Amino acid sequence: MTEPLVAPHVLEWGYTRSLGPTLTAFFTGLRDRKIVGAKTKTGRVIVPPTPHDPDTGEDVDSLVDVSDEGVVETWSFVSHPRPKQPLDRPFAWALIKLDGADTAMLHVVDGAIETGSRVKAKWRDETVGYITDIECFVPA
Amino acid sequence: MRDVAVVAYSAWNGVEHERNEVEILMPVVRDVFDKVGLTKNDIGFTCSGTSDYLAGQPFSFVSALDAVGAWPPIVESHVEMDGAWALYEAWVRLQHGDLDTALVYAVGKSTMGDLLDVLALQLDPYVLTPLWPDPVSLAALQARAYLEKTGKTEDDLAAVAESRGRRVDRASGYIASPLRRHDCPPITDGAAAVVLAVGDRARELCERPAWICGIDHRIEQHQLGARDLTRSESAKVAADKAGASGVDVAELHAPFTHQELILRDAIGLNGATINPSGGALKANPLMVAGLERIGEAASRVLDGSAAKVLGHATSGPCLQQNLVCVMESR
Numbered sequence: 001m002t003e004p005l006v007a008p009h010v011l012e013w014g015y016t017r018s019l020g021p022t023l024t025a026f027f028t029g030l031r032d033r034k035i036v037g038a039k040t041k042t043g044r045v046i047v048p049p050t051p052h053d054p055d056t057g058e059d060v061d062s063l064v065d066v067s068d069e070g071v072v073e074t075w076s077f078v079s080h081p082r083p084k085q086p087l088d089r090p091f092a093w094a095l096i097k098l099d100g101a102d103t104a105m106l107h108v109v110d111g112a113i114e115t116g117s118r119v120k121a122k123w124r125d126e127t128v129g130y131i132t133d134i135e136c137f138v139p140a
Numbered sequence: 141m142r143d144v145a146v147v148a149y150s151a152w153n154g155v156e157h158e159r160n161e162v163e164i165l166m167p168v169v170r171d172v173f174d175k176v177g178l179t180k181n182d183i184g185f186t187c188s189g190t191s192d193y194l195a196g197q198p199f200s201f202v203s204a205l206d207a208v209g210a211w212p213p214i215v216e217s218h219v220e221m222d223g224a225w226a227l228y229e230a231w232v233r234l235q236h237g238d239l240d241t242a243l244v245y246a247v248g249k250s251t252m253g254d255l256l257d258v259l260a261l262q263l264d265p266y267v268l269t270p271l272w273p274d275p276v277s278l279a280a281l282q283a284r285a286y287l288e289k290t291g292k293t294e295d296d297l298a299a300v301a302e303s304r305g306r307r308v309d310r311a312s313g314y315i316a317s318p319l320r321r322h323d324c325p326p327i328t329d330g331a332a333a334v335v336l337a338v339g340d341r342a343r344e345l346c347e348r349p350a351w352i353c354g355i356d357h358r359i360e361q362h363q364l365g366a367r368d369l370t371r372s373e374s375a376k377v378a379a380d381k382a383g384a385s386g387v388d389v390a391e392l393h394a395p396f397t398h399q400e401l402i403l404r405d406a407i408g409l410n411g412a413t414i415n416p417s418g419g420a421l422k423a424n425p426l427m428v429a430g431l432e433r434i435g436e437a438a439s440r441v442l443d444g445s446a447a448k449v450l451g452h453a454t455s456g457p458c459l460q461q462n463l464v465c466v467m468e469s470r
Contacts, residue, residue: 023266046366048267054361074288074369076280076316082256084272093277093316095285095365104365106268106281115288131267 022051025063031129035121037066037101047101066100068121069140072113073097073104087136094119096137110136144234145342145349146467148175149435149442151332153423155251161195165207165247165331172243172333176345180208183335184239186216187230189223189246191427193258204247215239222246223332223431224393224453224463230336231355240341245333248427255327255426262456264362275395275457276324280316282369282458283398287318289370292401297323300397304421325395330425332432350441350449350467354382357463364458372406375452375462379407382464388446389413391433393453395420402459403452412450416440430454434465441469 019027022038026049029036038049038060047066052059075094081087086108095104096119109119119137127133150172156164173179180186186208190201201218210216217233219225223246230242256274263269287293298308301322308322315324335345342349358374358381360367367373390412394400400421404414415421417436420429430453440446448468455461 019266027266046363048363050362050366054363054366073365074281074285076277076284076318077314078277078316079313082272082274084257084260085274086271093273093281095281097365103363105363106271106273106365108271115284131270 020051022049022060022063025049027129029065030131030133031127033068033123033127033133035066035068035098036063038062039064044102045100046103047098047105064100066098068098069118070096070098070101072109072115072117072119074115075109075113086132091136094137107134108136109138111139113139142235142237142338143342143351144231144336144338145351146334146435146438146442147337147342147345147349148172148335149333149439150175151330151428151432151435153328153330153425156249156329161190161200161204161247161249162206164249164329165204165245168331168333169207169243169245172335176335178241178335178345180214180243183241183243184215185230185233185242186214187226187233187242187244188218189221189226189427189431190218191220191248193261194248194250194252194426196253207245207247208243222427222429222453222455224434224451224465225357225455227334227336227431227434227465228355228357228463231352234336234338240338242336243333244336244431245331246428246431247331248425249329250327250426251329276319277316278364278457279324279396279399280319281364283318283323283396286370286398286402294318294320296401297397300400301421304415305418306421319396323397325420325424326422328423328425330423330428330432332428332435334431334435334438346442348442348444348469350438351470352465353468354384354466355464356381357461359461360459369458370402372402372459372462375403375406375459375464378462378464379450382466384408384450384464384466387412387448387450387466389416389437389440390450391415391417391419391437391452393420393430393433395424395429395454397421399454399459407450407452407464409450430463437465438467441467444469
């Protein structure tokens with residue numbers, strides 16, 4: 001009696017994906033506790049950065065650093081966070097326009113805010129290049 | 141352009157504990173065929189809108205085809221989008237000139253998994269999904285921006301809910317401020333089917349075909365924080381391109397109360413009856429509710445109660461993508 005043939009079968013993504021030059025700069029920046037935006041040829045700064053100007057489709061002109069502090073444009077308070085969401089206590093979602101940016105980015109805020117409130121990023125002790133390197137924003 | 145009309149529509153909405161997607165869809169397909177006396181062998185092109193993410197299984201739309209039957213081989217296509225976009229593809233396919241009829245269907249069993257987590261997966265995979273923002277919270281950001289910009293109040297939102305048949309409770313807590321339960325859609329399972337036909341074939345099949353006189357769809361830019369959430373430029377452009385003026389009845393796919401107000405501002409529906417079906421605040425089956433808006437609007441032409449109607453569908457967070465289909469009697 002011969003031994004049955006055995007072959008390994010591993011479920012996996014058989015590829016890795018590059019973030020491309022623009023998002024690579026953004027996430028490398030987060031690892032270094034910096035927020036990077038994309039400046040379009042018309043001078044508008046988009047954060048998080050996109051490779052192209054969303055209005056014209058043209059390549060953006062350059063990458064620029066923006067502040068990790070900014071203004072709440074709109075927000076929603078959630079009393080019962082869902083399990084996978086960033087904080088396990090009541091928090092606010094907010095679109096935050098960082099100083100130096102012309103667009104707002106989504107993140108969470110720990111603390112009382114209203115539209116127009118100033119907030120500042122609270123960085124994790126250990127940063128790895130993910131959007132969650134910012135643990136949350138807090139009132140500035 | 142070839143003249144294409146909706147000649148039949150059928151749908152089912154509810155919460156289903158027993159039947160799978162195919163079993164929900166089968167009687168709807170049967171019913172829409174019965175309305176015009178057709179079988180699948182009479183259909184030139186079949187196009188569906190379903191979500192593999194709901195089933196948690198790639199290519200789950202292939203099994204949904206069992207509700208139609210794919211032997212002998214049929215000409216078929218699928219979109220991972222609301223069935224309204226499947227209808228758009230079918231309309232384009234009928235313009236090719238070689239086929240005269242199409243079946244469009246959509247099915248979604250939204251209760252099967254955790255819908256709010258599933259919908260976080262439709263977002264940007266790098267900067268949004270890792271935060272797991274749910275669609276209600278994102279809609280709430282839009283609602284607050286809209287209220288603060290226009291000076292409208294939560295009472296204005298409640299009035300929309302009330303007119304769509306929702307029981308309004310202003311004392312209930314927020315789901316995500318400023319949205320309360322009556323501002324949000326129910327989680328609904330459902331299926332819908334439409335038969336399209338061209339020219340004389342449409343006139344043979346029913347007395348008052350709902351002729352598609354304009355159809356267009358547009359999308360907003362990628363990032364929520366880079367566009368004005370208080371307006372719907374994409375719905376406005378789609379409505380203008382589709383020729384939306386002067387409609388008697390409009391069925392708007394507005395899952396949240398404030399979105400109905402934004403869409404009304406964008407499309408400009410002076411004097412039209414809006415959402416006589418109750419719209420997505422009454423039933424919002426994922427992948428289906430947009431096709432239902434077109435089917436419900438078309439039904440007002442089919443039954444002779446309206447001369448010109450509009451069906452609208454949306455997809456993605458905060459009215460990211462919008463489709464407008466204008467239909468008329470002739």
